Amino acid sequence: MDRAVFDKRMSEYILAIENRLNTFFSHGVSGTEKLKDAVLYSLLAGGKRIRPVLVLEFSRALGFNWENAIDTACAVELIHTYSLIHDDLPCMDNDDMRRGKPSCHKAFGEDVAVLAGDALLTHAFGMISDSAPHKISYESACRVISLFSRYSGIDGMIGGQILDISADGKDVDADELKKIELLKTSALIILSCKAGCIIANADEEKLKAAEVYGENLGLAFQVIDDVLDVEGDEKLLGKATGSDIKRDKSTYVDLLGIDEAKSYSRQLTNKAIESLYPIKDNEFLASLAEFLVSRNF
Amino acid sequence: MDRAVFDKRMSEYILAIENRLNTFFSHGVSGTEKLKDAVLYSLLAGGKRIRPVLVLEFSRALGFNWENAIDTACAVELIHTYSLIHDDLPCMDNDDMRRGKPSCHKAFGEDVAVLAGDALLTHAFGMISDSAPHKISYESACRVISLFSRYSGIDGMIGGQILDISADGKDVDADELKKIELLKTSALIILSCKAGCIIANADEEKLKAAEVYGENLGLAFQVIDDVLDVEGDEKLLGKATGSDIKRDKSTYVDLLGIDEAKSYSRQLTNKAIESLYPIKDNEFLASLAEFLVSRNF
Numbered sequence: 001m002d003r004a005v006f007d008k009r010m011s012e013y014i015l016a017i018e019n020r021l022n023t024f025f026s027h028g029v030s031g032t033e034k035l036k037d038a039v040l041y042s043l044l045a046g047g048k049r050i051r052p053v054l055v056l057e058f059s060r061a062l063g064f065n066w067e068n069a070i071d072t073a074c075a076v077e078l079i080h081t082y083s084l085i086h087d088d089l090p091c092m093d094n095d096d097m098r099r100g101k102p103s104c105h106k107a108f109g110e111d112v113a114v115l116a117g118d119a120l121l122t123h124a125f126g127m128i129s130d131s132a133p134h135k136i137s138y139e140s141a142c143r144v145i146s147l148f149s150r151y152s153g154i155d156g157m158i159g160g161q162i163l164d165i166s167a168d169g170k171d172v173d174a175d176e177l178k179k180i181e182l183l184k185t186s187a188l189i190i191l192s193c194k195a196g197c198i199i200a201n202a203d204e205e206k207l208k209a210a211e212v213y214g215e216n217l218g219l220a221f222q223v224i225d226d227v228l229d230v231e232g233d234e235k236l237l238g239k240a241t242g243s244d245i246k247r248d249k250s251t252y253v254d255l256l257g258i259d260e261a262k263s264y265s266r267q268l269t270n271k272a273i274e275s276l277y278p279i280k281d282n283e284f285l286a287s288l289a290e291f292l293v294s295r296n297f
Numbered sequence: 298m299d300r301a302v303f304d305k306r307m308s309e310y311i312l313a314i315e316n317r318l319n320t321f322f323s324h325g326v327s328g329t330e331k332l333k334d335a336v337l338y339s340l341l342a343g344g345k346r347i348r349p350v351l352v353l354e355f356s357r358a359l360g361f362n363w364e365n366a367i368d369t370a371c372a373v374e375l376i377h378t379y380s381l382i383h384d385d386l387p388c389m390d391n392d393d394m395r396r397g398k399p400s401c402h403k404a405f406g407e408d409v410a411v412l413a414g415d416a417l418l419t420h421a422f423g424m425i426s427d428s429a430p431h432k433i434s435y436e437s438a439c440r441v442i443s444l445f446s447r448y449s450g451i452d453g454m455i456g457g458q459i460l461d462i463s464a465d466g467k468d469v470d471a472d473e474l475k476k477i478e479l480l481k482t483s484a485l486i487i488l489s490c491k492a493g494c495i496i497a498n499a500d501e502e503k504l505k506a507a508e509v510y511g512e513n514l515g516l517a518f519q520v521i522d523d524v525l526d527v528e529g530d531e532k533l534l535g536k537a538t539g540s541d542i543k544r545d546k547s548t549y550v551d552l553l554g555i556d557e558a559k560s561y562s563r564q565l566t567n568k569a570i571e572s573l574y575p576i577k578d579n580e581f582l583a584s585l586a587e588f589l590v591s592r593n594f
Binding site for chain 1: 332409414440463
């Protein structure tokens with residue numbers, strides 16, 4: 001896809017996502033301001049917004065008016081943000097910095113950070129159900145909510161986090177690392193792709209294509225993250241590099257070496273792109289995969 | 298209502314709830330067993346199951362087959378359990394005991410406790426959406442999920458928790474305490490009553506009745522909790538008494554004195570019972586309010 005066309009659509013999506021996130025929590029009970037500040041601090045701290053973009057683009061590519069998928073798209077970002085807040089807690093990964101700023105518990109205290117994560121998770125589901133029946137059907141909303149619950153739950157993202165914690169400081173082989181990353185990182189990316197399909201009433205073949213695309217994109221994303229942790233620019237990344245080594249975490253770079261890791265991310269990206277054939281209008285999704293594999297932030 | 302009839306229906310509900318909770322998380326990804334154990338440890342640790350009973354009874358009283366409301370009923374219990382696990386964390390109320398056993402983070406570690414709470418919250422929403430369209434309609438599921446999100450979110454239970462934390466160690470007057478308790482405790486009880494109504498397609502008048510009943514029942518429940526914290530039996534309660542004093546928490550007993558607090562809980566209970574008039578078949582609900590105000594556990 002022509003780069004200018006890609007950039008234009010991407011900007012349009014990002015603008016719609018930021019606008020929607022900015023109106024989130026505009027009202028509320030007095031006395032809860034600090035908690036709201038903490039939620040918005042983390043939610044509006046930047047980030048690539050890849051997950052909501054995937055929801056919007058899959059729905060559009062399959063013939064749905066993507067503007068009506070905006071609440072579901074932002075709901076994934078709420079889930080993603082909650083997971084970062086809880087993962088950063090002292091009892092978990094104990095990260096002081098996130099996206100170039102103090103992490104939520106550093107800025108607001110641990111108690112507020114736990115509740116901010118809980119609030120984001122709680123409101124994600126309400127955003128989806130509230131968007132029915134005007135933007136999406138009741139049936140789509142229920143199917144999407146079931147999907148959210150499964151992919152972000154104990155057999156998805158949360159499961160990945162517990163496996164990751166259990167593996168800390170242990171030797172992990174490539175198969176085990178893949179299992180962890182499929183749950184911890186790919187699950188929300190697969191969820192985003194499939195949620196867009198469900199909203200657009202896609203058939204099983206297209207849903208399956210979205211799943212394979214999301215799985216490979218998610219793994220490629222994580223491999224690149226590991227590479228950037230070794231040779232990335234701290235300023236562009238908004239976080240310290242070398243953190244995996246410091247925390248004695250197994251990465252693809254440890255297991256494969258840096259060149260092999262890069263070539264693995266290329267293979268995964270090709271697989272993601274190839275899987276798109278049942279979806280006719282797939283140029284943006286292919287370009288997005290290329291964009292992510294060549295990123296430096 | 299005749300005590301034997303009340304007890305029989307109550308046992309029937311409790312049995313159905315326990316059976317459903319016991320099949321929860323019966324499968325799963327290998328390596329996540331410890332997290333599942335933690336979830337089930339807290340979920341099956343007992344408790345009065347008042348919230349799910351309210352869902353079932355409101356649905357039944359309004360003409361719905363209550364057995365089809367079981368997933369929504371249990372979803373409230375998942376939310377309630379997650380809130381207890383997170384509230385007990387060292388960075389929150391720092392409680393070592395819950396229902397006569399070590400609290401979740403004491404038994405499984407803080408990291409697992411955070412994730413166990415997250416998992417319960419995540420799966421609560423999926424339980425509701427998965428029960429459509431076979432047990433409840435897609436529309437009911439969406440309306441109930443919106444309600445769950447609102448009443449357990451920042452303008453509901455989570456808001457109450459942040460107000461409660463902010464009030465710790467400060468002097469709080471009766472109005473402020475009522476505001477906190479309405480959010481922290483009554484919100485989930487109101488949610489339970491209204492969820493049962495929505496599933497049964499109740500009209501606005503009945504929904505309003507359920508709200509007033511839930512609000513007063515929830516407040517009465519909390520006042521009795523405060524009374525029992527002073528003069529209750531630790532064995533029956535499954536927790537140490539005097540914990541509010543130790544934590545310098547304002548309670549209704551501090552503000553009103555013990556006799557006045559008891560008489561206040563009676564007033565609230567009467568108000569709850571009176572509010573039930575738009576619901577014809579309300580004897581069980583009235584007895585339940587009586588049962589809760591006279592409990593010693």
